[in-house]
Amino acid sequence: MTKPVWIKHITQLATLASEMKGPRAKEAMSELGLIEDGSLWLEDGIIQAVGTTTELENLYEERAHEAEIIDATGHIVTPGLVDPHTHVVYGGSREREFEMRLEGATYMEIMNAGGGIHATTRMTREATEEELIEQTTKRLDSFLQHGVTTVEGKSGYGMNLETELKQLRVMKMLQDAHAIDLVPTFMGAHAVPPDFKGREDEFVDYLIDHMLPIVAEEKLAEFNDVFCEKGVYTPEQSERILEAGKKLGLTPKIHADEIEPYGGAELAAKVGAISAEHLLKASDEGILAMATSGTIACLLPATALYLREQAAAGRKMIDSGVAVAISTDCNPGSSPTTSMPLVMNLACISMRLTPAESLTAATYNAACAINRQDQVGSLEVGKKADVVLWNVKSYQELQYLFGVNHVKSVWKKGVQVV
Ligand code: NIG
Ligand code: FE
Numbered sequence: 001m002t003k004p005v006w007i008k009h010i011t012q013l014a015t016l017a018s019e020m021k022g023p024r025a026k027e028a029m030s031e032l033g034l035i036e037d038g039s040l041w042l043e044d045g046i047i048q049a050v051g052t053t054t055e056l057e058n059l060y061e062e063r064a065h066e067a068e069i070i071d072a073t074g075h076i077v078t079p080g081l082v083d084p085h086t087h088v089v090y091g092g093s094r095e096r097e098f099e100m101r102l103e104g105a106t107y108m109e110i111m112n113a114g115g116g117i118h119a120t121t122r123m124t125r126e127a128t129e130e131e132l133i134e135q136t137t138k139r140l141d142s143f144l145q146h147g148v149t150t151v152e153g154k155s156g157y158g159m160n161l162e163t164e165l166k167q168l169r170v171m172k173m174l175q176d177a178h179a180i181d182l183v184p185t186f187m188g189a190h191a192v193p194p195d196f197k198g199r200e201d202e203f204v205d206y207l208i209d210h211m212l213p214i215v216a217e218e219k220l221a222e223f224n225d226v227f228c229e230k231g232v233y234t235p236e237q238s239e240r241i242l243e244a245g246k247k248l249g250l251t252p253k254i255h256a257d258e259i260e261p262y263g264g265a266e267l268a269a270k271v272g273a274i275s276a277e278h279l280l281k282a283s284d285e286g287i288l289a290m291a292t293s294g295t296i297a298c299l300l301p302a303t304a305l306y307l308r309e310q311a312a313a314g315r316k317m318i319d320s321g322v323a324v325a326i327s328t329d330c331n332p333g334s335s336p337t338t339s340m341p342l343v344m345n346l347a348c349i350s351m352r353l354t355p356a357e358s359l360t361a362a363t364y365n366a367a368c369a370i371n372r373q374d375q376v377g378s379l380e381v382g383k384k385a386d387v388v389l390w391n392v393k394s395y396q397e398l399q400y401l402f403g404v405n406h407v408k409s410v411w412k413k414g415v416q417v418v
Contacts, residue, residue: 014359018031094332149180300326
């Protein structure tokens with residue numbers, strides 16, 4: 001039995017608690033549910049009480065001797081961060097492409113010449129399950145070190161049945177073996193496999209008829225994602241894939257309007273996607289359609305920075321009523337990072353989110369983007385005891401001192417892991 005944990009005298013406790021259910025938009029993204037001199041009681045993996053230190057002393061003083069007591073004077077505490085978009089399971093790495101891009105090659109040129117996603121696909125196909133587990137474990141450890149306690153992960157470096165299933169099974173194994181909660185997404189349509197080039201519709205048929213049913217039957221994924229982009233999958237092909245997944249119980253997500261405006265945001269709204277990702281080039285109509293449909297914009301400012309592109313219009317999206325989440329996009333090509341704190345900084349610097357909006361985007365709204373808002377994303381009684389203690393005294397300072405990992409301690413389901 002692990003001891004209860006009693007965190008007391010938290011200078012600023014950002015609970016992110018709210019009466020409102022569902023993704024937060026507009027002003028609601030600034031409501032952090034702050035408590036001064038706050039306190040938390042964690043027990044049995046769950047948050048048992050949240051309030052001021054005085055309130056919890058009234059409730060728990062008699063049980064104080066049972067608990068590990070943490071004095072958080074001078075620190076802030078937030079929910080464990082949630083990363084709702086990663087490609088964390090992959091083989092190998094692509095540092096040579098980084099160099100090539102700095103020498104002038106573009107992301108799509110490298111991919112069309114057989115590098116990029118195709119290179120990682122080859123390395124992932126070659127890797128054994130054990131090798132993938134070992135490499136992914138290191139990345140998940142790094143996520144924890146950066147305060148992230150829930151991570152979505154996509155397949156998509158297989159693009160054949162065998163390797164797509166291998167990636168999803170690795171996630172399933174790590175869900176049991178690693179402290180982090182992993183949420184699986186099938187992304188068989190991450191690129192067009194070289195042997196299907198020019199026959200994209202045939203691959204779409206194959207994916208719909210032979211891959212999706214097995215993924216759904218084996219319950220290997222909750223979400224179904226597609227790279228809707230010029231030169232990859234058209235909006236029509238993407239729609240077919242996402243609708244087919246819906247029939248099998250897989251919720252749509254979509255990589256949309258990353259490199260060129262392509263109607264991806266509009267499609268996300270049309271198919272009722274839970275989130276649309278990237279959106280660097282989303283149109284005004286697409287943004288309005290997402291605000292109306294309640295589709296979450298999952299924005300990836302580290303990817304934009306890494307590709308040296310203008311970040312998505314996060315400020316405009318929030319002002320237009322779109323609920324925004326943020327994510328690392330952790331992958332070996334366009335965003336090889338596990339640092340959600342850096343992504344929070346970049347959300348402020350390059351997309352003009354306020355520090356409060358950025359924290360909401362990395363916690364509660366991120367949880368909504370993977371349908372986990374009933375379990376994580378805010379510090380409320382009954383939710384998982386996923387908690388981060390930071391070496392800063394205010395949430396503004398967390399966003400202001402940028403590029404630094406301010407994590408002091410992390411509890412996952414009430415157990416200290418960092
Ligand atoms: O989200 N845009 C497509 N997929 C990934 C990149 C994957 C890769 O380069 O390996 C992304 O950025
Ligand atoms: Fe991605």
